[in-house]
Amino acid sequence: MEIPNAEQWVITSRIERRTYRITIAHPIGEPPPGGYPVIYLLDGNSVFGTMVEALRLQCRRPEYTGVMPAIVVGIGYEMDDPYAQERFYDLTPLPSMEYRKRSDNEPIPEQGGAEVFLQFIEEELKPQIESEFLVDRTRQALFGHSLGGLFTVYALFRKPESYQYYVAGSPSLHWNKEYMLELENDFITRARKIPVHIQVLFGVGELEKSHECGNCARARALTERLAAISTDIGVKAKYQEFEHEGHVSVLPVLISRALRFALHPDPTRDN
Numbered sequence: 001m002e003i004p005n006a007e008q009w010v011i012t013s014r015i016e017r018r019t020y021r022i023t024i025a026h027p028i029g030e031p032p033p034g035g036y037p038v039i040y041l042l043d044g045n046s047v048f049g050t051m052v053e054a055l056r057l058q059c060r061r062p063e064y065t066g067v068m069p070a071i072v073v074g075i076g077y078e079m080d081d082p083y084a085q086e087r088f089y090d091l092t093p094l095p096s097m098e099y100r101k102r103s104d105n106e107p108i109p110e111q112g113g114a115e116v117f118l119q120f121i122e123e124e125l126k127p128q129i130e131s132e133f134l135v136d137r138t139r140q141a142l143f144g145h146s147l148g149g150l151f152t153v154y155a156l157f158r159k160p161e162s163y164q165y166y167v168a169g170s171p172s173l174h175w176n177k178e179y180m181l182e183l184e185n186d187f188i189t190r191a192r193k194i195p196v197h198i199q200v201l202f203g204v205g206e207l208e209k210s211h212e213c214g215n216c217a218r219a220r221a222l223t224e225r226l227a228a229i230s231t232d233i234g235v236k237a238k239y240q241e242f243e244h245e246g247h248v249s250v251l252p253v254l255i256s257r258a259l260r261f262a263l264h265p266d267p268t269r270d271n
Contacts, residue, residue, distance in 0.1 A: 003052055010078065011128070013120040016113070018086070021045070021076045022125065025052040026133055027059070027069035037070040037139035037263055038129065040121065040163075042091065042148035044074025046082035051143070051255045058259060068263045071133055075121065089113040091147040093154050093183075094176045114154050122162055138164060141262035145169035145251060149202075150176075153222070157183035160196040165262040167201045169254045170208060170247050173218040184222070188233060195234030200226065201261050202238070203254040205245035216241070 006025040012018065023044055027036060041051055051072055058067040077084035092111040129135060140163045144152035149171030156166045157180070173180065202219040209216045223239035230236055242253050 003049060004056070006052065009128075011125065013116075013124060015116050015119060018090075018120070019078060020120075020125075021078045023048050023074040023076065024129070024133075025055075025072045025074075027071070031134040032136075034138075035134035035136040037068060037141070038133075038135050039070055039072050039141045039143055039258075039262060040126075041072060041074045042142075042144035042151060043083065043087060043146075044076030045079065045084065046076075047145070047251055047255065048072065048074030048076065050252055051259075054252070054256050055259055055263075058256075059263070062265045066260045066264045068265050070139075070263050071129070071135065073125070073129055075125070085109045087147055090117040091144070091151040092175055093150075094179050096175055114151055115158075117151070118155055118158060122159065139262075139267065141165035141167060141258070143167040143169070143255075143258055143262075144171075145254070146247065147172050147175070149173075150180075153180065154183065156198070156200060157187040160187065160191065160198055163198065164267075165199050165201075167203065167254070167258040167261065168219070169203045169258075170205065170250060171202065171215060171219055172213075173215050173222070174213040184225075188229065191233035191235065192229075195232070197234045198236075199261070200235060200237045201240065201258065203240050203242065203250065203257060205247055205250035206241045206243050207246040208250075209241075211247070 005028055009022040011020050011022055058065040059069040062068045077086055088109040088111050090113050093114040095112040142152050142155055142163045149168035152166050152168040153171055202223050204216045204219055220239045223237045226235050226237035242250050
């Protein structure tokens with residue numbers, strides 16, 4: 001099925017010459033004077049179509065749905081499978097010393113490229129998007145799930161000013177635990193001096209709570225730490241469990257929730 005008003009680019013990064021398939025869906029007609037909100041979507045091969053269709057259905061009547069029209073930018077890879085091996089490199093801050101094999105006992109691919117991947121998004125992809133479309137830079141969101149959720153938290157800690165809305169679905173916070181805690185402490189120290197004015201949604205499936213990695217508890221604890229100092233650092237953090245959903249099945253309902261979270265016509269409301 002062809003997605004209306006969507007186009008596809010292939011971009012090779014300047015830094016490491018890594019190639020990405022970028023898929024963009026944009027609203028019909030003239031943009032508002034301040035530009036359209038934009039959602040940058042990690043693992044674009046797996047969830048781009050789901051998000052775009054959910055947005056298309058809901059944004060027609062924002063006054064009823066709480067969802068404005070927006071641009072969706074899917075960041076993926078040149079393949080048809082939903083998940084590429086390369087994501088292990090792009091979405092992890094450091095190579096894991098603890099996790100060496102996947103659940104099928106195969107070695108985990110190369111890791112530790114989150115810094116250069118974030119640099120690619122911020123310094124190459126976003127300027128190109130903004131050269132082609134009128135974007136509201138005050139209404140930008142980053143959405144990631146699983147390892148993409150880990151990367152979303154990493155981006156929040158490293159470059160919080162880049163987005164106003166962060167959606168971390170089932171974030172793999174068991175990866176690089178000590179390093180992520182260092183980044184969190186550094187982020188809080190900086191934000192106490194210069195508050196950041198951002199909103200964060202952690203969304204997980206209820207059925208994930210029994211998994212041995214403990215990421216639901218980690219996401220809840222991180223939410224509580226941020227919420228406890230919300231006034232000091234300018235972060236509104238929310239944790240939400242979706243009933244009867246697992247690690248993968250949570251994606252459609254989380255996407256629908258994320259649209260209302262990031263694209264509500266009244267950005268001052270309490271999410």
